Amino acid sequence: MDNTHQKKMQKRKELYEKKVLARQEKRGLFMINTGKGKGKSSAAFGLALRMIGHGRKVGVVQFIKGAWQTGERKAFSHWGDLVEWHTLGEGFTWETQDKERDIVSCQNAWNTALRLLQDESLSLLILDELNIALRYHYLDVHAVVRAIMARPAGLSVVVTGRNAPVELVAEADTVTEMDNIRHHAQNGVMAQEGIEY
Template identity: 45%
Template sequence: MTDIKAERHKARQQKVKEAVDAKVAAATIERGVLMVITGNGKGKSTAGFGTVTRAVGHGKKAAVVQFIKGGWDCGERNLLEGVGVPFEVMATGFTWETQNRETDTAAAEKAWAVAETWLKDESLDLILLDELTYMLSYHYLDLERVLTALKNRPPHQHVIVTGRNCHRQLLELADTVSEIECVRHAFEAGVKAQPGFDF
């Protein structure tokens, strides 16, 4: 009986291998990917920073624009700036803290101007636009301006956009879209955000 199960398992796995091998063989295009990581769950920025770290580990050149996040201590920034990754930080903090549309819009425009420059930079392999989705949903940035810059970036350049409630047109433009769902969050049970885990 054990031999029969082993043979069946091997046959199933062989079919899986053939299907995967066929997909790998068919994937011949090499170009920059636009990825969106959205949803109400925790971990969108963390996933984006993980990819930045992966790129740097392969000797690629990356840059990060942080929208929404304030100027407080950030573990990812501490690590990545130390290995030469440039950061542009909007540094106004959360919009419910600032409560000033005019200054938030001006800060978003300033950060986006840097992003636009980087989206034209042939030397950059990867750009993380952390929490960009909020800039569009709050109408701090012009949607068409953002979409145009993303469409016209260097062909090899990868871009990751993170944040909740991603605009439909940005989702349609993206090559890869991942949605992180919230099943449970420690904060809702009174656990505070902690350095080294949450930021």
């Protein structure tokens, strides 16, 4: 038995436990996954899985992606009653090429989000790619912040998408930036089933 290692780890354990004990609060969190890297939506869906594993209800509103992400949609459909899934976007804005239509579809998605933001039965609400809708000013960022901050105390919210607006970042409990150190698309690898969708 390595005593130096044991002592070092004992110290680390004490430090860790002290830190953990200092955290006393339990409540729904407002989290943002942003940045140019991979994993913003996937991490949100991974979190949904955690919630579902504990028998808690999850809501998903997809603001931009239309036909995409069929993989996780299919997977989540296994838990019919634990997941309320709404894909209200029609694809990226360069696919529709119609600003008015994009605004209407974002507004529809936001109306659904507003309803779910008041749903006491939910533990987690994922507002997927909401940052994109905000970036194009298709929604009023102040109205979005107000609604998120007025949610039930037990409800956690994850907002995903590049370029999270500062007004949103200012209010979040946790902001994670997914940064692209390297990406396979740069080396000619195409979007693949199970990886990108």
